[in-house]
Amino acid sequence: EAGVAQSPRYKIIEKRQSVAFWCNPISGHATLYWYQQILGQGPKLLIQFQNNGVVDDSQLPKDRFSAERLKGVDSTLKIQPAKLEDSAVYLCASSSDRGGYTFGSGTRLTVV
Amino acid sequence: EDKVVQSPLSLVVHEGDTVTLNCSYEVTNFRSLLWYKQEKKAPTFLFMLTSSGIEKKSGRLSSILDKKELFSILNITATQTGDSAIYLCAVRPNNAGNMLTFGGGTRLMVKP
Numbered sequence: 727e728a729g730v731a732q733s734p735r736y737k738i739i740e741k742r743q744s745v746a747f748w749c750n751p752i753s754g755h756a757t758l759y760w761y762q763q764i765l766g767q768g769p770k771l772l773i774q775f776q777n778n779g780v781v782d783d784s785q786l787p788k789d790r791f792s793a794e795r796l797k798g799v800d801s802t803l804k805i806q807p808a809k810l811e812d813s814a815v816y817l818c819a820s821s822s823d824r825g826g827y828t829f830g831s832g833t834r835l836t837v838v
Numbered sequence: 839e840d841k842v843v844q845s846p847l848s849l850v851v852h853e854g855d856t857v858t859l860n861c862s863y864e865v866t867n868f869r870s871l872l873w874y875k876q877e878k879k880a881p882t883f884l885f886m887l888t889s890s891g892i893e894k895k896s897g898r899l900s901s902i903l904d905k906k907e908l909f910s911i912l913n914i915t916a917t918q919t920g921d922s923a924i925y926l927c928a929v930r931p932n933n934a935g936n937m938l939t940f941g942g943g944t945r946l947m948v949k950p
Binding site for chain 2: 757759761766767768769770771774781782815817821827828829830831832834
């Protein structure tokens with residue numbers, strides 16, 4: 727079974743620029759999550775999709791962050807404009823109806 | 839709001855030592871508690887605990903849950919340098935969202 731794929735692996739941008747991350751979940755997993763992990767902290771949920779609908783985006787800073795999951799498969803997370811405090815690892819995860827939960831390798835974002 | 843607290847924040851031991859990592863939680867409508875090991879970016883699954891008092895074991899790692907006192911411990915015996923990582927504890931509620939709430943992690947360093 728192929729894992730959760732994420733790209734890019736690393737990204738360095740200047741503050742106020744925009745950036746986008748991509749995630750391809752495990753085939754057949756209906757639920758997709760984006761987590762933000764700031765250095766020294768545990769992952770924090772940003773948004774959860776069930777198929778192509780949003781289940782929970784209560785912790786997503788909607789003034790600068792947006793996410794979509796067209797066709798209920800791949801997902802993109804965008805930050806525009808980026809701030810220094812957005813420097814973190816962005817983890818994508820997917821889960822099946824039975825609850826199996828798998829993380830991707832993440833994208834490390836550095837905002838300078 | 840669900841809450842997970844891990845202790846200690848960090849730990850330095852020598853090879854062969856035994857370590858105990860702690861996780862306490864507050865969650866509405868508990869479903870399960872999960873332990874992950876994070877070496878670089880992607881957290882990798884270790885254990886899922888749903889019932890009190892039943893030890894889960896995998897090689898030198900073991901974990902147990904106490905649903906009355908709302909905590910779990912992760913034990914690692916005969917530690918090796920390869921055990922150096924961040925250990926994350928997360929709780930999953932019993933609702934349709936299925937999202938995980940993570941603790942801040944314990945950073946373990948095992949010295950030769």
